[in-house]
Amino acid sequence: MAATTQQKVGWSVANIVVIVLVLIPVVWIVSLSFKTTGSITDPTYFPVHWTWSNYSGILTTSTFLRPLLNSIGIGLIATAIAVLLASMAAYAVARLQFPGKALLIGVSLLIAMFPAIALATPLFNIERVLGLFNTWPGLIIPYIATGLPLGIYTLSAFFREIPWELEKAAKVDGATPFQAFVRVIAPLAAPGMVTTAILVFLFCWNEFLLAITLTATTASRTAPAALSFFTGSSQFAVPTGSISAAAVVITIPIIIFVLFFQRRIVAGLTSGAVKG
Amino acid sequence: MTTTTPPVTAREPATGRHGRAPLSEGARAERRLGWLLCAPAVIVMLAVTAYPIGYAIYVSLQRYILSAPQLTKFVGLSNYGAILSSPFWWHALLVTVIITVVSVAIEFVLGMGLALLMYRTIWGRGGVRTLILIPYGIVTVAAAFSWLYAWTPSTGYLSALFNNSAPLTSQPKAIAIIILAEVWKTTAFMALLLMAGLSLVPEDLLKAAKVDGASAWQRFTRVTLPLMKPAILVALLFRTLDAFRIFDNIFILTQGNNGTGSVSILNYDNLFTGLNFGLGSAMSVLILICVAIIAILFIKGFGTAAPGTSLQR
Numbered sequence: 001m002a003a004t005t006q007q008k009v010g011w012s013v014a015n016i017v018v019i020v021l022v023l024i025p026v027v028w029i030v031s032l033s034f035k036t037t038g039s040i041t042d043p044t045y046f047p048v049h050w051t052w053s054n055y056s057g058i059l060t061t062s063t064f065l066r067p068l069l070n071s072i073g074i075g076l077i078a079t080a081i082a083v084l085l086a087s088m089a090a091y092a093v094a095r096l097q098f099p100g101k102a103l104l105i106g107v108s109l110l111i112a113m114f115p116a117i118a119l120a121t122p123l124f125n126i127e128r129v130l131g132l133f134n135t136w137p138g139l140i141i142p143y144i145a146t147g148l149p150l151g152i153y154t155l156s157a158f159f160r161e162i163p164w165e166l167e168k169a170a171k172v173d174g175a176t177p178f179q180a181f182v183r184v185i186a187p188l189a190a191p192g193m194v195t196t197a198i199l200v201f202l203f204c205w206n207e208f209l210l211a212i213t214l215t216a217t218t219a220s221r222t223a224p225a226a227l228s229f230f231t232g233s234s235q236f237a238v239p240t241g242s243i244s245a246a247a248v249v250i251t252i253p254i255i256i257f258v259l260f261f262q263r264r265i266v267a268g269l270t271s272g273a274v275k276g
Numbered sequence: 277m278t279t280t281t282p283p284v285t286a287r288e289p290a291t292g293r294h295g296r297a298p299l300s301e302g303a304r305a306e307r308r309l310g311w312l313l314c315a316p317a318v319i320v321m322l323a324v325t326a327y328p329i330g331y332a333i334y335v336s337l338q339r340y341i342l343s344a345p346q347l348t349k350f351v352g353l354s355n356y357g358a359i360l361s362s363p364f365w366w367h368a369l370l371v372t373v374i375i376t377v378v379s380v381a382i383e384f385v386l387g388m389g390l391a392l393l394m395y396r397t398i399w400g401r402g403g404v405r406t407l408i409l410i411p412y413g414i415v416t417v418a419a420a421f422s423w424l425y426a427w428t429p430s431t432g433y434l435s436a437l438f439n440n441s442a443p444l445t446s447q448p449k450a451i452a453i454i455i456l457a458e459v460w461k462t463t464a465f466m467a468l469l470l471m472a473g474l475s476l477v478p479e480d481l482l483k484a485a486k487v488d489g490a491s492a493w494q495r496f497t498r499v500t501l502p503l504m505k506p507a508i509l510v511a512l513l514f515r516t517l518d519a520f521r522i523f524d525n526i527f528i529l530t531q532g533n534n535g536t537g538s539v540s541i542l543n544y545d546n547l548f549t550g551l552n553f554g555l556g557s558a559m560s561v562l563i564l565i566c567v568a569i570i571a572i573l574f575i576k577g578f579g580t581a582a583p584g585t586s587l588q589r
Contacts, residue, residue, distance in 0.1 A: 014397070018404070022408055025422060089316075096309060097310070098306065106571075108317070109571055113517050114560070115521060117544055118547070154469065157506035158476070195468055208416065223415065247415055251413055254410070255410065
């Protein structure tokens with residue numbers, strides 16, 4: 001269906017308006033990162049005095065690069081495991097009958113909604129005892145636990161919508177249940193999985209409270225926690241320039257991550273799985 | 277072909293005959309599979325949260341102030357009584373409810389619009405989707421700092437809108453600013469979930485509706501929205517529960533001063549600033565109860581769209 005010029009113009013305008021509104025504060029952060037420490041309190045939107053010193057400051061210190069690596073690693077591992085476990089549970093919830101199903105998802109939801117502030121101290125105690133304090137698994141496991149409810153809910157909503165007939169048809173065609181899942185169901189559930197993966201990863205990326213409580217050194221400290229330990233040019237200056245520069249640098253992997261996955265967010269429902 | 281039936285303990289074949297004896301071979305296998313698939317997720321969630329929740333409930337029944345540990349003793353429900361009869365709690369609850377309702381409502385409308393844009397736009401799809409997600413990807417603390425600077429008089433470009441009158445120190449304006457920061461950051465979350473839900477609406481149905489003469493608005497409200505109900509439930513539920521527990525933005529922007537504190541800020545103040553673990557734990561349990569009530573209301577309200585309810589097969 002060819003798009004008329006009027007439609008194209010309409011969408012262009014809508015796109016541009018949205019992008020501009022969304023990016024105004026982002027450009028502000030970028031401009032803060034380029035301002036010199038002395039001019040950080042200037043009320044100008046763009047820097048009057050440009051400097052790269054904020055960036056060179058953070059990129060040459062291991063107290064920033066290592067946490068960045070930690071964030072990426074912890075985020076990816078936690079996301080992968082969370083999506084896997086959530087898919088299994090969501091499939092069971094959506095497709096199979098077993099007692100205690102409603103109780104399970106209700107309780108899982110509640111559990112994850114417990115205020116993180118109250119989780120911090122007990123988790124700190126457990127992890128010290130188990131030797132998980134200040135390690136990657138020490139953060140990965142709580143992150144998985146927090147991402148699971150969202151994953152289970154989203155994915156079960158997706159699995160429900162996929163017609164039961166597809167699996168039956170695949171079995172009639174001779175596929176094992178596993179093959180049916182991988183070849184027929186998984187592609188249709190891909191939007192749900194990708195969406196869940198993006199959201200869980202971004203949650204791990206942003207998470208601050210547990211990150212500062214359960215880590216002590218750059219061995220496992222993640223980027224948001226490292227940000228809070230930045231020091232400014234003097235004891236009394238809030239290092240806004242460094243924080244902004246760090247925020248910009250941290251956001252770049254996010255952009256890459258999302259750009260890579262966003263095409264899979266939309267289903268291939270028109271790929272002809274169900275004919276007629 | 278046989279007409280004799282085996283004695284007593286007849287076991288029915290697993291041919292999927294629905295509505296028969298519930299413990300057929302097939303149903304039993306289904307149950308086992310169901311439990312097996314759920315087990316890892318359940319184990320992880322329980323392992324992480326069982327001890328902390330149990331510990332919090334235990335401590336909430338005691339008077340336990342970290343700076344005076346010798347005074348620790350069991351006081352039953354008096355912590356809860358103290359909280360529920362305190363105007364601080366009810367004020368924080370009111371602020372929290374206002375922020376939650378307003379920001380979720382705005383985010384839902386904007387998020388739906390963005391979802392439609394991200395899904396149907398004719399060009400630049402990848403770019404638009406990525407750019408819209410950037411605010412959600414910027415670390416909350418850093419973004420909050422940038423808002424703080426933007427709104428502080430004489431250092432920010434936005435405070436000029438209010439004639440440099442320090443909007444962060446006036447309660448209604450500060451709350452509006454907090455809502456703005458929340459909305460800017462997490463609308464993308466809603467939009468992403470809603471867009472995934474949009475992709476579940478079959479094109480054929482929409483085309484059929486068009487052929488039947490339905491206008492774009494009618495197609496949206498009569499076909500798209502109802503089919504998106506499960507996705508809408510997930511998006512609204514999780515966003516509301518998250519908004520209710522708002523903390524980071526308020527902490528950086530106002531530290532909860534001038535009557536802008538949410539229940540989570542109050543909780544933090546009591547737990548970490550006041551070191552009153554007994555009271556703080558009781559507050560955590562109360563917040564959990566509020567969250568549970570919200571969740572129950574949502575799930576009851578959405579009825580058959582909730583995950584776990586059975587579809588007709």
